[in-house]
Amino acid sequence: MRVIVFLDDKNGMLFNKRRQSRDQAVLEEIQMLCQGKVLWMNEYSFSVYGKMEGVEIRCRQDFLQKAGTGEYALVETDDLEEISKNIEEILIFRWNRLYPSDKKLELDLSGWQYTVEKEFSGNSHKKITLEKYVQL
Numbered sequence: 211m212r213v214i215v216f217l218d219d220k221n222g223m224l225f226n227k228r229r230q231s232r233d234q235a236v237l238e239e240i241q242m243l244c245q246g247k248v249l250w251m252n253e254y255s256f257s258v259y260g261k262m263e264g265v266e267i268r269c270r271q272d273f274l275q276k277a278g279t280g281e282y283a284l285v286e287t288d289d290l291e292e293i294s295k296n297i298e299e300i301l302i303f304r305w306n307r308l309y310p311s312d313k314k315l316e317l318d319l320s321g322w323q324y325t326v327e328k329e330f331s332g333n334s335h336k337k338i339t340l341e342k343y344v345q346l
Contacts, residue, residue, distance in 0.1 A: 211250075211277040211293075214240060214284045214301045215315060222311025229286055230309040232258055233332035239340065240284070241265060243301070250277040251284040259284055290317040297345070304339040319343055 217223060218230055240249075241262040248266045250273035251259060260267050270276055274293050277283040290297065294317055322343035332338045 211274075211279065211296055212282045212299045212301065213290060213297050214243075214282060214303070215290075216286065216303045216305065217315055218305050218307055218309045218311060220308060220311070221315040222309055222313070223315055224287060224313035225310045226312065227287075229258075230311060231305050231307075231334065233334045233338060235330060235332040236303050236338060237262070239303075239330070244282050248277075248281040249284060250274070250281060252287065255284050255286050287313070290315070299345075300343040302339075302341040302343070304341060305335055306337050306339055307335070321346055 215223065216229070222230060224230065237259060240259065241264070244262065244265040246264060248268060249262070250268045250270070252271055252273055253269060256267070256269045260269060268276070274283055274288055279298065300322065323346050324341065325344055326342040328340040329337055
């Protein structure tokens with residue numbers, strides 16, 4: 211599976227069980243990435259990311275166990291450590307800011323190869339960075 215996550219500069223994901231931020235330009239980028247493909251997510255993410263034209267959205271609480279090879283999984287609230295062996299690549303949208311966070315990405319990326327970086331302007335963020343990691 212290909213995992214999509216959103217992180218601040220210190221790998222923060224959530225604050226008080228809420229997303230730190232969201233941006234329309236990121237939603238559009240995800241829609242382009244997942245065009246014609248399956249994108250898995252939970253109900254929390256579905257409220258923001260559940261309506262993308264040309265993307266087959268599948269919403270389940272156990273989405274990380276259901277996502278298959280080549281399919282995307284949008285992760286905002288879940289830990290990745292347990293399913294790390296099933297991850298083909300990780301796509302990180304970096305906010306390039308430091309937000310308060312009480313939940314961080316717990317997956318150690320030192321065993322992953324950084325392969326590509328794309329920067330773009332968002333609607334609420336001057337600079338958003340898309341990082342891609344693949345298993346070594």
